[in-house]
Amino acid sequence: MIIGNIKAYQSIVSSSKTRSEIRGMTTELGVGISAIVRLYDEQTPSVFQEVISDKNSNYSFKGCEKGKRYTLIAVHISKKFNSVIQANVVAK
Template identity: 35%
Template sequence: MLTNIELFSMQPIDVNPVVYQKGLSIKGQIKEGGNNIPCRVRLFNKLTGRIVRDITTDQHGNYEFDHLLHSIFFVVAHHPSSKFNAVIQDNVVPK
């Protein structure tokens, strides 16, 4: 679960929380300084490094990757104005 990750001593971005659901999906919410923010979120296959999905959250920072195969992934959340580098959640397994 990504929470309160500092990006190069800049403002923290929270990814709160990564929640797993039945049906092999991964969902979560992106926050910066306690406020929900919309942004780009990408899902990669950990073993191949290939991008699986590239989505934009809703206005409240919510995202969901559904209909996933059982595998290991990593999730990358990009700051909406590119002021900071991305936040990464590694070794994510959908449930």
């Protein structure tokens, strides 16, 4: 998804029978950047976890409940671009 030239990619990696990890990358105009990435529980809707992507633009959220829906929001640290929102991210 691209909004304001920031991209947030996400992939889901299984780690146990009931929990999984959601991870991805943040980029600006094709170049990896650090960004604030928040994962929201869609049922409550409260912040489940918040991280800053690393120098290689990678982020991960561990301990996500399998089958649960989350919303992911990536925020440009300098607020140069709009945030990226990805809804209906389901941990598998």
